[in-house]
Amino acid sequence: MLEKILLLLSLSLSVAEGLCKPGVGEAYKVRFSIKTALGDQAYPWNKNEMFLFRAALAFAMRDFTNGEEFGVSDIHPCNETQRVSFWFVVTRPKTMDLVDKGTVEMAIKKSRNRINGAFLLTDKTLEFDGIYPTLAAPVSPDTPPWLIVFGVVMGAVSVGIIALLVYPLVQRKLKKNMDADDEDSDEETGVKTAENGANDGIYNSTFSDDERFTQM
Amino acid sequence: CRLLRMGKDAGPEERPKWDNKAQYLLTCIGFAVGIGNVWRFPYLCQIYGGGAFLIPYLIALVFEGLPLLFLELAVGQRLRKGSVGVWKTINPVIGGVGIACLIVSFLVGVFYNTILAWVLWYFFHSFQEPLPWSTCPLNESRIDYNLECKKSTPVNYFWYRETLNITPDIEISGSVEWGMVICLASAWCIVYICFIKGIDSVGKAVYVTSTFPYLVLTIFLIRALTLPGATDGLLYLFTPDWQTLTNPRVWLDAATQIFFSLSVAFGGLISFSSYNEEKNNCERDAVLVGVINSATSIYASIPIFSILGFKATTAFNACKDENILALTNYFEFSDQNITLQNYDYWYEYLNTTYPEKFQSLSLRECDLQKLLNVSGTGLAFIVFTEAVISMPGSQVWAVLFFVMLFSLGLSSMFGNIEGVLAPLNELKLLPRWMPKELISAVICLISFLVALLFTLSSGNYWVEVFNGYVGSVPLLIIALFEIIGVIYFRGMKTFSDDIYIMTGRRPNIFWKACWMVISPLLLLVVFVAYVIVQAQTRPTYQAWNPDYVKKLYPDWVFAIIILLCVVPVISIPLVALYQLLRGRFRKSSVGMELNPYDNDAFVTDTQEQKTQRA
Numbered sequence: 001m002l003e004k005i006l007l008l009l010s011l012s013l014s015v016a017e018g019l020c021k022p023g024v025g026e027a028y029k030v031r032f033s034i035k036t037a038l039g040d041q042a043y044p045w046n047k048n049e050m051f052l053f054r055a056a057l058a059f060a061m062r063d064f065t066n067g068e069e070f071g072v073s074d075i076h077p078c079n080e081t082q083r084v085s086f087w088f089v090v091t092r093p094k095t096m097d098l099v100d101k102g103t104v105e106m107a108i109k110k111s112r113n114r115i116n117g118a119f120l121l122t123d124k125t126l127e128f129d130g131i132y133p134t135l136a137a138p139v140s141p142d143t144p145p146w147l148i149v150f151g152v153v154m155g156a157v158s159v160g161i162i163a164l165l166v167y168p169l170v171q172r173k174l175k176k177n178m179d180a181d182d183e184d185s186d187e188e189t190g191v192k193t194a195e196n197g198a199n200d201g202i203y204n205s206t207f208s209d210d211e212r213f214t215q216m
Numbered sequence: 217c218r219l220l221r222m223g224k225d226a227g228p229e230e231r232p233k234w235d236n237k238a239q240y241l242l243t244c245i246g247f248a249v250g251i252g253n254v255w256r257f258p259y260l261c262q263i264y265g266g267g268a269f270l271i272p273y274l275i276a277l278v279f280e281g282l283p284l285l286f287l288e289l290a291v292g293q294r295l296r297k298g299s300v301g302v303w304k305t306i307n308p309v310i311g312g313v314g315i316a317c318l319i320v321s322f323l324v325g326v327f328y329n330t331i332l333a334w335v336l337w338y339f340f341h342s343f344q345e346p347l348p349w350s351t352c353p354l355n356e357s358r359i360d361y362n363l364e365c366k367k368s369t370p371v372n373y374f375w376y377r378e379t380l381n382i383t384p385d386i387e388i389s390g391s392v393e394w395g396m397v398i399c400l401a402s403a404w405c406i407v408y409i410c411f412i413k414g415i416d417s418v419g420k421a422v423y424v425t426s427t428f429p430y431l432v433l434t435i436f437l438i439r440a441l442t443l444p445g446a447t448d449g450l451l452y453l454f455t456p457d458w459q460t461l462t463n464p465r466v467w468l469d470a471a472t473q474i475f476f477s478l479s480v481a482f483g484g485l486i487s488f489s490s491y492n493e494e495k496n497n498c499e500r501d502a503v504l505v506g507v508i509n510s511a512t513s514i515y516a517s518i519p520i521f522s523i524l525g526f527k528a529t530t531a532f533n534a535c536k537d538e539n540i541l542a543l544t545n546y547f548e549f550s551d552q553n554i555t556l557q558n559y560d561y562w563y564e565y566l567n568t569t570y571p572e573k574f575q576s577l578s579l580r581e582c583d584l585q586k587l588l589n590v591s592g593t594g595l596a597f598i599v600f601t602e603a604v605i606s607m608p609g610s611q612v613w614a615v616l617f618f619v620m621l622f623s624l625g626l627s628s629m630f631g632n633i634e635g636v637l638a639p640l641n642e643l644k645l646l647p648r649w650m651p652k653e654l655i656s657a658v659i660c661l662i663s664f665l666v667a668l669l670f671t672l673s674s675g676n677y678w679v680e681v682f683n684g685y686v687g688s689v690p691l692l693i694i695a696l697f698e699i700i701g702v703i704y705f706r707g708m709k710t711f712s713d714d715i716y717i718m719t720g721r722r723p724n725i726f727w728k729a730c731w732m733v734i735s736p737l738l739l740l741v742v743f744v745a746y747v748i749v750q751a752q753t754r755p756t757y758q759a760w761n762p763d764y765v766k767k768l769y770p771d772w773v774f775a776i777i778i779l780l781c782v783v784p785v786i787s788i789p790l791v792a793l794y795q796l797l798r799g800r801f802r803k804s805s806v807g808m809e810l811n812p813y814d815n816d817a818f819v820t821d822t823q824e825q826k827t828q829r830a
Contacts, residue, residue, distance in 0.1 A: 031545065035552035081548040132360075146340035150398065153340075157405045164412050165653060 019098060020078035022087040026098045028105075029129035032084040037125035045084045049119075050077065056115045057108075061090060061099070064107035069093050105131050231296060232415050234491050239419035241501065243488055244289075246426035246627025248479050248509040251331065254624065255596050258453065258517035258524075260473055264466045265457030270514070272461065272470035277510050280738045281474040283730035284695060285485070286502035286723075287702055292486035293498050294714040298638030299483030302490075307705040312791030313697050314639055317483030319784040320690050321635030324482070326663050327682040328632060329407060330670040332625040333400040335618050337379055338597065340399070342614035349374035350605045368762040371602045376760045379597075383673045384761035386681075387770055390673025397671050400664060407629050408660045414637075414652055415491055418630050425627040432620035433516055436613075440522035443607070448584070449525015453517060468749070471742045476687065478509055481694040484631030487638040497719045499727075520600075527603035528584055535582035539563075542577055596621060633659065677757055681769075684755075685777050690784040692743040697788055699736050708732065 020027055030053075035042045043049070054075040061070040070093050080086040090099040108115065108131055116126055123133040234240040261269045295302045300314030341348050352365035352373060360366075365373040376382045383390045410421040440446055460466050479485065489498060533556060540554045543566065554562045567574045604614045636659055640646060646655060670679050702711055708731070712722045723731075755777065759765045769777070 033551045082550045083544065083548040084551060085545070085548060145344050146337075149340045149343050150402065154402055154405065157402070157409055161405065161409050161412065164409065164417070 019091065019096065020076045020087055020089045022079045025089070026101045026104065027087045027089045028101070028131070029085060029087050031127040031129065032119070032121065033125040033127070034084065034119075034121070037121050050080075052118060053077075056111075056118045057088070057090070060107045060111035060115060061104075064103070064110050232491055233493075234415065235419055237496075239415075239422060240488065240492060241504065242422040242426040243415075243418060243627070243630060244485060244501070244505045245508050246422050247484055247488070247631030248477065248505055248628075249426070249429070249512045249624060250477075250479070250628035251596075251621055251625050252477055253509065253513045254516045254520060254621070257473065257477070257513035258520045260469055261517055262453050262521070264463075264469065265460035266452070266454045267456035268458050268460055269466065269470065272467045273474065274510070276467075276471040276474040276738075277506060279730060279734050280471060280742075281478050281480075281510075282503060282506045283727060283735045284475075284480045284699070285478055285506050286499060286727065287699065287731060288480055288485045289489040289498040289502050289505075290711070290715055290718065291702055292489035293492050293494065293496060293718060296490045296494070298487045298490060298642050299635065300639040301642040302486055303701060304642075306701055308795045309792045310697060310701045310705060310788070311795065312788035313694060313701060314483065315643075315787040315791065316690065316694050316697075316784050317481065317486075317635055318639040318643075319787070320686065320694065321482050321484065321632050322663070323682065323686045323780070323784065325629060325632035325636060326667045327670060327679050327686070328625065329403050329629060329663065330400060330667050330675070330679055332622060332629065333396060333403040333667075333671075334379065334597065335621045335625065336403055337396065337399045338601070339615065339618035339622065342611055342618060345611065347601075347605060347610055347614060348378070349601050350610075364762050369602070371598050371605075372760075372762065375597045375601075376762065380676050381673045382676055382760055384759050384765075385767065386674050386677040386757065386759070386773060388674060392668065393671050393673065393675075396675070397668065400667055400671055404660045404664045404667075406626065407633065408656060410626065410630065411633055411637075411656050411660075412653055414656075415488075415634075418634075422627055422630070425623040425630075428623045429620045430512075432616050433519060435616065436519035436523070437515075439607070439613070440519040440526070443522065443526040445526040445529025446522035447525065448529055449521040449523070450518065452525065452585075453521040464745075465749075468742060468745050471738060472688070472746065474510075475695070475739075475742070476691065477513065478506060479628065479631055481691040481698065482631060482635045483639060484635040487634045488631070490638075494718060495720075499715070499719050499723070523603045524599060527599060527606065530606050531602075532582055532584045535580055539579045539582065542579060546573070546577055677759070680757060681773065681777060682780065685780045686784070689743070689746065689781045692739060692746065693785045693788075696736060696739050696743065699731060699739070703731050703736075 022029070032045065034045065051072065054072045054077070057075045058070040058072055061074070062068060070090070074091050074093055075088055076091065077086045077088040090104050091097060092099060108128055112123065112133065116122055119126055234243075261273075291302055291306075292298075295305050297305060298314070299317040300311065303314045304311040349371045352361040352370045354360070355362045362373070364377060368376075379396070381390065381393050410417055410425075489501075492498075536556055536559050540556070540559060543549070543562065544551065544554055547566070547570075600617060601614065604610050604617065607613050633656070637652075637656065640655070640659075669675065672678075708728065712728075716722045755769050755774070756766050757769060759767050
């Protein structure tokens with residue numbers, strides 16, 4: 001019995017190794033850039049980390065297929081390099097049927113954050129070759145903010161222009177009203193005020209009488 | 217008294233005056249110091265061997281810039297008229313110079329304010345988090361970034377597509393960009409509000425617009441010097457390469473840079489100095505304005521190049537990182553085996569050991585020098601905006617930078633508008649009942665409507681056409697005629713007397729030598745060399761689609777270029793011809809206005825009589 005089990009296991013292992021062929025079929029390549037992400041606090045890559053990876057991926061498959069009992073043994077890595085990159089394939093639980101690429105991709109996409117988190121890495125440092133991270137949608141407010149700033153600036157400028165144009169007109173009107181009151185008193189004391197206001201020019205008093213008749 | 221009041225109203229209007237000397241100086245400095253000081257001088261300094269470029273630059277300043285400046289300020293202050301009146305007074309034959317100044321000021325004002333509209337657009341967009349030019353927008357399917365943006369960079373994309381919406385060719389006009397139209401309208405409204413009361417309002421506005429840029433430049437200087445890579449930029453800028461002095465192109469560019477930088481031959485400086493009191497030391501003013509203009513250029517190049525150095529270093533490191541990742545992935549090296557430090561060693565080693573594999577990777581060339589080599593609109597809107605993204609607190613720096621650019625440009629616009637309004641008033645083309653507010657409004661409106669051409673999708677190409685041709689050859693011709701007009705038509709002796717009246721001493725031998733021989737010679741050489749250099753190659757422009765592509769101007773654009781060079785200066789020979797013919801048929805003196813109410817006996821001894829004697 002024991003020999004049969006051992007034979008089956010070794011057979012399955014060798015078949016599995018045959019299943020995982022780099023660049024062919026349903027295999028995916030994954031790359032870890034641990035030192036780039038963590039610098040001094042980088043952990044070394046070893047069999048335990050590989051185990052964690054297989055477990056995380058099995059979780060992703062379970063989560064996506066809603067309960068199909070994937071296990072660590074259903075994830076088959078191969079061609080591990082010093083880079084820390086390797087290929088892997090996924091097989092259905094209890095069989096040797098390969099899960100197709102599309103399903104694997106969607107499973108990984110769904111649980112990408114969880115897989116990243118298990119390794120303290122990000123989308124850039126834990127790279128699945130061929131699976132692109134979904135991009136964050138840019139924030140687009142309803143009113144573009146630049147129109148708001150434009151509105152503020154133009155509002156201030158318009159108010160300024162109107163103020164500068166209207167203010168002297170208002171001033172002139174007020175002055176005219178005051179002048180109209182002054183002139184009534186001017187006509188009687190014409191000579192006196194002219195002498196005081198000599199800065200107006202050289203006043204020739206012989207013309208002061210003519211004003212009464214030659215009003216223009 | 218009403219009779220006298222009428223007499224006073226019917227006589228000449230009192231000429232506006234500066235409130236104080238500081239306003240006048242700030243206005244002249246503001247006119248001279250413009251956007252070009254910030255984005256053209258550092259570029260020239262850098263491509264022409266850094267510190268060594270200062271030598272031809274300063275020589276050109278002393279022998280060409282300062283004499284021209286002094287001449288314009290003196291002539292305006294003495295004759296107390298705008299650019300048309302001054303030349304008409306000296307001799308009606310050269311009255312055309314004033315009209316040429318008018319046309320050039322108008323054309324330059326139109327495209328220059330478009331640049332200010334672009335600055336305003338960036339200013340409005342700087343109030344967002346994150347800055348809109350830091351990332352590419354997504355495409356329709358939301359899976360990937362916009363394709364055009366990916367081929368280029370987010371900053372380029374924002375400038376060429378979202379700001380200008382540029383077409384791949386100058387012949388394809390595209391449509392009017394409404395976003396740009398409202399920015400252009402804002403720019404003209406701001407110019408109008410500053411000019412609404414003539415120099416009364418301009419004089420107040422320049423307290424801010426002429427001093428604010430220096431404040432911002434200082435802030436940038438302090439910030440820029442603390443950025444990593446700043447020293448690379450500065451070294452690159454100031455390392456003197458004495459070899460370049462043997463290249464005649466360097467001397468030509470130094471002379472043209474000084475000339476255009478000082479904003480002479482626009483007529484604005486003549487107008488501004490005519491609002492001075494007569495007894496004002498214009499010699500000192502001229503030297504002051506000229507020296508401050510050059511000092512500002514040099515001062516501005518320090519923070520600009522520090523920031524450029526920072527940006528180039530960041531881009532250089534990013535390029536290297538990209539290559540490192542590609543190499544590490546391909547050759548399956550351990551992570552972080554290749555670092556920025558040992559990058560060069562690994563690069564060489566891999567290239568020699570596995571040449572074919574290496575080539576197949578097609579890595580990008582990372583060249584620090586190339587990244588530092590930008591000027592003009594490229595420097596302000598592309599390189600600088602990219603640098604600002606990498607600086608912490610980007611919005612603040614972006615806002616400061618664009619407000620500074622706007623102030624610099626606005627104070628130069630004042631000179632342009634003055635160069636249009638003062639001659640218009642003197643030509644008496646406008647009815648007398650129009651108040652100056654209305655005239656300014658009409659001028660701003662007309663300029664805005666003409667500038668709508670630049671808001672088309674191909675507008676950027678047209679701005680470059682105007683910038684390259686209106687703002688160059690006509691100015692050289694006008695300046696040449698200005699010197700000839702003053703020295704030969706008015707006479708060196710009369711002019712020396714003028715200066716003696718104004719400053720209390722006659723011009724010394726240096727000024728005389730410059731005006732009579734050196735400056736006209738220099739101008740003539742620059743003009744001829746400039747024309748030869750331009751004529752040697754068919755003019756080309758850089759289109760974007762989204763890669764930079766060099767294209768030839770089509771024939772009809774070439775014809776427009778010729779028109780732009782010729783139309784402003786055609787008035788000089790036309791007016792000369794007209795006056796010579798008129799002089800033959802009529803002997804009457806030039807325009808004495810007969811005014812029935814104007815009794816000379818009551819007009820106090822005003823400048824009018826003095827100028828009549830002159």
